[in-house]
Amino acid sequence: MKYFIRLNLIALLLSTIAFVAIGQIELTKDEWQKQITSLTTSRNDLKNKLEGLQKEVANLQKQDGEKALALKQCQDEVAALHGKEEAPFIAKLDAIDARINELTRLSNQDLWARKAELDTVQKWISNARKDPLSALKKFKDRLDSQQGRLDALKKNLEQIIASGQIMPIYTVGTWAKDRDCLWNIAKKPKIYNNPFLWPKIWQGNRDQIKNPDVIHPGQKLKIPPKAKLTKEERSALKRYWSNKQGK
């Protein structure tokens, strides 16, 4: 009997706990009403928001269509203006890029040896700029970039020459045809563009110029970097003039 009572007490306790638990999970009518009210408000707000968004999206779709049409029209007008296929022009630009890339990879010595190619590439760029397609931003930007890289190569070459790492060689022409003397050679724009720098060429080639008034056609003269006359060069110049006056 005692056992039966204990069992009954335990069952009572368990059923009480179960009732309390179920009571916590399940909604009361008030809670249900609150949730219904809250959800109804949310639903109405969301419906309004969705309606607004649908209108906005429809408007944007219309705008997108109009923009696409305007863009197509503009592109057609541009194509009609230049009236050209882009592919051959792109091939030209690719060739310029390839040559610049090749020159960029060269050593200073090799770049010096192929310096004439810089002028060739410059001509290619200048010719490409004459093409109407070069006015288009995508091509203009590319040409500008190529010009920048070519300028960098030219500057690099100038620095190589200025540092004296490599001296340009000038082959003396005849007096009759080229009027070549040290004064006139120094005067040439591609040499110093300044005749008063002629002692530089003299002093840079003392091994083959004993008398600066005498140079011979076919002589290969090293051209030192353009700079002011050094102390030694000025002294040599003084000696030259004193010798001249002495004579």
Next chain:
Amino acid sequence: MRKQMNLIVIGSAMIAGSFIGCSNKPSEAEMKQLNDLKAEVSSLEKAISARESEKAELLKAIAEKDAQLAICLKDKEALQQHIKGMQ
């Protein structure tokens, strides 16, 4: 002993009765209404999220087209000047 047992049985019945008798729960139909409303709200939220994504994509596409159009108009002008310069 029988008294005790009777008391326990009566007590249990009272407690259980109090839970059952005093409950104020919504009916099944009302619960269905609540669940339907929840589902509707959830569906609306999803629809809004989709529309917002669509709006963002459209805004991006329009901005891109605007940029392309600006470039195209500049190209057109530059091209006209280039052609004029060549003549």
